[in-house]
Structures are given as C-alpha cells and as structure tokens.
Amino acid sequence: MPAAIYLLSLCIFAMATSEFMVAGMMPSLAAAFHISLAEVGNLVSAFAASVVVGGPLLTLRLRAVRRKPALLGLLALFLLGQLIGAAADSYAQMLASRIICGVAQSAFFGVALALAGELVGMDRIARAAGLVLNGLMLASVAGLPMATLLDQRWGWRVSFWLVAALVGLAMLGIAVLTPAGAKPARQGAAEEIRALDKPALWAAYLSSALIIGSVFTVFTYLAPLFQQVSGFSAALAPALFGVYGVATVLGNLVTGRLADRHTRRVLQGGILTLLAVMLALALGAQWQVLTVAAVFLLGAAGLPMNPAMVARVVRAGGSGAMTNSLHMAVINLGLMFGAWAGGLCLDAGWGLRAPLWLGAALALLAWLSLSLDRGGDSWQAKTRPAEVSV
Known part of the structure; x- marks a missing residue:
C-alpha cells in the first residue's frame, strides 16, 4: 500500500477523535x-447533521479540483474549526466549530476514498x-479514551489543541508524500447528480444505512445494559468497551x-453475525460470559x-x-436513526432489551436489502486503472 493510504488513515x-471526544467530555463542556447535558448532546447532533447536509454540497464545489489540493484545503478547513473550538468561550462558538468540522470531515472522506481508488x-x-x-476504528479505541483522560487531568481545551496539532502534522505529511491524483472531469452539478441515478448504488446505500443503524441502535445503549441487565460494575464498563474496540480494529483488518474478492459474502456473514449477536443478547444478556x-x-x-460497503458502493457508482x-x-443518517430509535424504545418504557430487538430487526432488513441488487455491477472487482500522475 502507498504511504498516502496510511496518511489518510x-x-x-484525528477527525474521528474530534467527533467522538465531545461525548467523553460532556460534564466539562456543560x-x-x-x-445542560442535552445542549452538549446537540453539539454531537450538529456535527452529524453537517456531515449529512454540508459534506456532499462542499464536495460538489470541489468536483474540478485535484485530489491533493482538495485534501489540503479540507484539512485546513477542519483545522480552522478545531482551533475555533479550542479557543471557544461561548456555546455559539463551539457550535460553529462542530459544524465546520463536520462539513470538512464528510467532504474529506469522499475525496480520500476517491484518491485511494486511484x-x-x-x-x-x-x-x-x-x-x-x-x-x-482507532479513534474509538485510543482517540476517545485519550481525549477523555486529558480532559479529566488538564481540561477539555487540551484535547482540542492536541487534535489540532495532529491535523497540522497530517497536513504536512499529505503535502510532502501524497500524489496529486488525477484531475476530476469538469462536470456541472446536474451531471454529478445524474451520475447517482443507479439502482444498484442506492441499494448499496440502503444496506450501509441499515447496517450502521443496526449497530448503533445497540452500541449507543451498551453502558446501561452492562450495569442494569448484565450486572457488571460501572468500573468494568471501560474494559468492556475496550474489548469492543479491539475486536473492531481486528475485524476491520480482516x-x-x-472484501475485494468476497464483497457479498463479507456482508452476508457480517449481517448474520449481527443478527445472531443481538438475538443472543436480547435473550441472554443476564449472563456475563455471553455478554462479553x-x-x-x-x-x-x-x-x-x-x-x-465501500467496495460495493464504488463498484456500483464509481470512485468519485x-x-x-x-x-x-x-x-451518518443510519447512525443518527439508530441512536434515536433506540432512545424511543427506552422512552416508551420497553426496557433495555428493546434496542436489541430493534437492532435485530434492522439487521434483518439489511439482509433483505442485499437482494435488491441481483446484478454483478456492485459485486465484481474491476480492473486496475491507469497510474495517476504525481
């Protein structure tokens, strides 16, 4: 793998740590x-909403820009947002920081994967x-705990400044070691949008939303499940989340x-595993060994x-x-829906097992969504394109 791939990682x-760390420093920010804590929670929602709405709009504006300058510009925008947050002395400034960072992160994700494909x-x-x-994945395993620890020992601003420094370091690496990338074709916004008119692509989008929605319906409410259903002490919760994080990193590497040669099988196996896990937890979360x-x-x-999921989307709709x-x-829509829908189950008084049943239902829908694309366009690996200019 080219060095640029690791730089993009x-x-x-850095960006995901910035997104996640607000959840770990809620009392400090409040x-x-x-x-209130609810208003701090709105900072998380604002970040996710800006990813959903602002990211694609900014990407449209960058459609004729080479990948490398686009990446550097987006990193600079994210750095600006992070610095605003680090120096914020009002809720409005912190809210602006989250919106700027969310827009930059979403567009960066798209350009980064486009360059990786090239x-x-x-x-x-x-x-x-x-x-x-x-x-x-590493942001959830290492970035979030690190930011939370820094907040507890030296204050929340230290975490913001440290992430800003990490983004600056990444910018330097991108500037020195990353190829320019092929220049995207000059297309109007209407052409860009029409290029998305592919049933196989939207079937892939639907599967991704349902998979992530299923995961976060359950993940969002694991902490109270550990303590109130499985009977673990609060002190063991970080260790249990550590088990989850390590498994996520290992699973992602595998x-x-x-996924390149076995895209459908990876998705089928993963969804069936999710379904089995959620049903097992819904029925047996009172047993600690099973829970772990x-x-x-x-x-x-x-x-x-x-x-x-990325391989399927790219093969169905291109690597743009x-x-x-x-x-x-x-x-992110799937993530927001999962967390919101799980909360509705709890507010309705259905108990902490209810999000598990809902997650299982979403996993089943994700399985069914795979059947919407019976053709080969979104499953078959395509040939390697010409090398890009440096």
Whole structure:
C-alpha cells in the first residue's frame, strides 16, 4: 500500500477523535459554557447533521479540483474549526466549530476514498478503504479514551489543541508524500447528480444505512445494559468497551483483505453475525460470559463491514468523491436513526432489551436489502486503472 493510504488513515483518526471526544467530555463542556447535558448532546447532533447536509454540497464545489489540493484545503478547513473550538468561550462558538468540522470531515472522506481508488485500483479498493477507515476504528479505541483522560487531568481545551496539532502534522505529511491524483472531469452539478441515478448504488446505500443503524441502535445503549441487565460494575464498563474496540480494529483488518474478492459474502456473514449477536443478547444478556462474547462479536462484525460497503458502493457508482461523500452522509443518517430509535424504545418504557430487538430487526432488513441488487455491477472487482500522475 502507498504511504498516502496510511496518511489518510491518520487524518481520519484525528477527525474521528474530534467527533467522538465531545461525548467523553460532556460534564466539562456543560460546566464551561453553563449549559445542560442535552445542549452538549446537540453539539454531537450538529456535527452529524453537517456531515449529512454540508459534506456532499462542499464536495460538489470541489468536483474540478485535484485530489491533493482538495485534501489540503479540507484539512485546513477542519483545522480552522478545531482551533475555533479550542479557543471557544461561548456555546455559539463551539457550535460553529462542530459544524465546520463536520462539513470538512464528510467532504474529506469522499475525496480520500476517491484518491485511494486511484492509487491502488478497483481490485484493491476494499483493502485500501479498510486501512483508511482503520483510523475511524482507532479513534474509538485510543482517540476517545485519550481525549477523555486529558480532559479529566488538564481540561477539555487540551484535547482540542492536541487534535489540532495532529491535523497540522497530517497536513504536512499529505503535502510532502501524497500524489496529486488525477484531475476530476469538469462536470456541472446536474451531471454529478445524474451520475447517482443507479439502482444498484442506492441499494448499496440502503444496506450501509441499515447496517450502521443496526449497530448503533445497540452500541449507543451498551453502558446501561452492562450495569442494569448484565450486572457488571460501572468500573468494568471501560474494559468492556475496550474489548469492543479491539475486536473492531481486528475485524476491520480482516475484512479489508477479504472484501475485494468476497464483497457479498463479507456482508452476508457480517449481517448474520449481527443478527445472531443481538438475538443472543436480547435473550441472554443476564449472563456475563455471553455478554462479553457478544460484545466482541459485535465489534468484529459490525463496523468492520465498512470496507465491503465501500467496495460495493464504488463498484456500483464509481470512485468519485461525490459518491463516497454521499455514502458518508448515508452512514451518518443510519447512525443518527439508530441512536434515536433506540432512545424511543427506552422512552416508551420497553426496557433495555428493546434496542436489541430493534437492532435485530434492522439487521434483518439489511439482509433483505442485499437482494435488491441481483446484478454483478456492485459485486465484481474491476480492473486496475491507469497510474495517476504525481
């Protein structure tokens, strides 16, 4: 794999850490800005909403720009947002920081995967995507705990400044070591949108949204499940999330290697594993050994389907930045829906097992969504394209 692939993974790690870390410092931010925890939660929602809406719109504006300058510009925009957050002395400034960072992250995701496809070819896009997206997994395993620890010891601003420094380091690496990439064809916005008019592509988007929705319906409410149903102490929750995180990293490395040639099988196996895990937890979460095993399998089979999802989307709709940015938006919609729908189950008084049953239902729908694309366009690896200019 080219060095640029690992640099892109570093960028995703920094950006995802910035996205996740707000959840780990909610009490500190609430105290700093004299707001409620619900208002801090709105910062998380604002980030996700800006990914969904702003990212694809910004990607349209970058359609005629070479990959390397586009990446550097998006990193600079993200760095600006991060610095605003680090220096924020009001809730409005922090909200602006989250919106700017969310828009930049979504567009960066699309351009990064487009460049990865150019560098390695469609026959290895899933492996490259797995390495790039490993930054996302590592952010949950290492980035979030690190930011939370820094917040507890030296204050929340230190985490913001550190992520900003990491983004600056990544910018330097991209500037020195990353090829320019092929210049995208000059297309109007209408042409870009018409290029998305492919049933196989939207079938792939639907599967991705349902898979991520299923995962986050359950993941969002694991902490209370551990304590109130499985009977673990609060002190063991970080260790259980550590099991989940390690499984996610390992699973992503494995699926990244398998997903190019076995895209459908990876998705089928992953979805069936999710379904089995959620049913097992719904019926047996009171048994601690089963809970630990299920959490490991949830981590190994849930988010690690990302390389296969990316490979399917790229083969159905091409490796363009707009296709990948919209995929990022769809994934975030699934995430937002899963967390929201699981919360509705709890608010209705159905108990902590209800999100597990809902997650299983979404996994079943994800399985059924695979049948919407019976053709070969979104499953077969394509030939390696010509090398890009440096």
